[in-house]
Amino acid sequence: AQSVTQPDIHITVSEGASLELRCNYSYGATPYLFWYVQSPGQGLQLLLKYFSGDTLVQGIKGFEAEFKRSQSSFNLRKPSVHWSDAAEYFCAVVSTDSWGKLQFGAGTQVVVTP
Amino acid sequence: ETGVTQSPTHLIKTRGQQVTLRCSSQSGHNTVSWYQQALGQGPQFIFQYYREEENGRGNFPPRFSGLQFPNYSSELNVNALELDDSALYLCASSWGGTGAGGRNEQFFGPGTRLTVL
Numbered sequence: 130a131q132s133v134t135q136p137d138i139h140i141t142v143s144e145g146a147s148l149e150l151r152c153n154y155s156y157g158a159t160p161y162l163f164w165y166v167q168s169p170g171q172g173l174q175l176l177l178k179y180f181s182g183d184t185l186v187q188g189i190k191g192f193e194a195e196f197k198r199s200q201s202s203f204n205l206r207k208p209s210v211h212w213s214d215a216a217e218y219f220c221a222v223v224s225t226d227s228w229g230k231l232q233f234g235a236g237t238q239v240v241v242t243p
Numbered sequence: 244e245t246g247v248t249q250s251p252t253h254l255i256k257t258r259g260q261q262v263t264l265r266c267s268s269q270s271g272h273n274t275v276s277w278y279q280q281a282l283g284q285g286p287q288f289i290f291q292y293y294r295e296e297e298n299g300r301g302n303f304p305p306r307f308s309g310l311q312f313p314n315y316s317s318e319l320n321v322n323a324l325e326l327d328d329s330a331l332y333l334c335a336s337s338w339g340g341t342g343a344g345g346r347n348e349q350f351f352g353p354g355t356r357l358t359v360l
Contacts, residue, residue, distance in 0.1 A: 133285075136319075143260070144319075155304060161346060165351075171353060172247070172333060172351035172352050172353045172354055173286070173333065173335075173351040174351070175348055175349075175350075178348070190246060213357075219285050219286070229274065229276065229337060229339070229347065229349065230276070230288045230291065230299055230301065231276070231278070231286070231288060231335075232288065233278075233285030233286050233287070234285050235283075235284055235285050236283075236284070238283050240271065
């Protein structure tokens, strides 16, 4: 069955430290890949997306993600986190033969400490 | 440019009742998707509407139904509410529908928090 896995439910990171959030997918073919962020009381905001080509993609707010086909992974990174990065982060995929049904992982809650 | 809006913000209902949630899509978008996000979980796809027709559906029972209007706004209706229907309901709009193949960004509204007692 198709699935999206975010192994880390909760991550605590110090302000200024680096952050990496993991995402693994199980699909028949490489799907379209996305990372969204959700702040309390807010909807989902797209951070970045990968369709094809360069496996390192840059997004908003200083985030980047790397697609690794051999590992079926699409991990999100930020070199130096800010207190405002505290939020929940969701990895999502869309099958390339679909009409835009996003399948989300369970999310990773990021807490930033001073 | 107005973003995606949803109403109401919060709603409390009792088991067995019916509820209607509303979504106004972003200007220029013709596709609306609805998602259910239970507490502590990722959003789950309910269905998508493209040009007033249901364009795909997730694993939700028929008591979850929807409409899309000529101005591309949308409604989500849930009949015979159950306790497990308590969740944040998210609406997302995009441009394209089937032809887009999932590449077009979906813009999410802030959601409606439904509590079923």
